[in-house]
Amino acid sequence: MSDALLLLFLQRLFPRWSIRLERGGVWRAEGDVHISASSREGLVGVLATVDPDGVAEAVRVLEEVGR
Template structure:
């Protein structure tokens, strides 16, 4: 999936988080914590740890 499309999905699923992809390809995530990640996998790892319902929210969105 294209990273920009995934960015739109993540913003919709987690509206309380600020999720940005900068020009250098670095992901910036801020909410309960502030994190930078070099890949979408890093962003998803962070959300899975700090948002106990993250997996369920993603599943419900894509049903």
């Protein structure tokens, strides 16, 4: 999946967060805390730690779409 497409998915799945990809490949998210990661995997990993309810909701949404 391209970074641009993943960015769109993450923005939809985590509406309480402002998520962006900056030049140089730095992923950032702003919500209750500010997150900065050098990879998309790193960003998602930190989101899972700081917003487990958001991750649970994202999983629920994806499961509904898959039905």
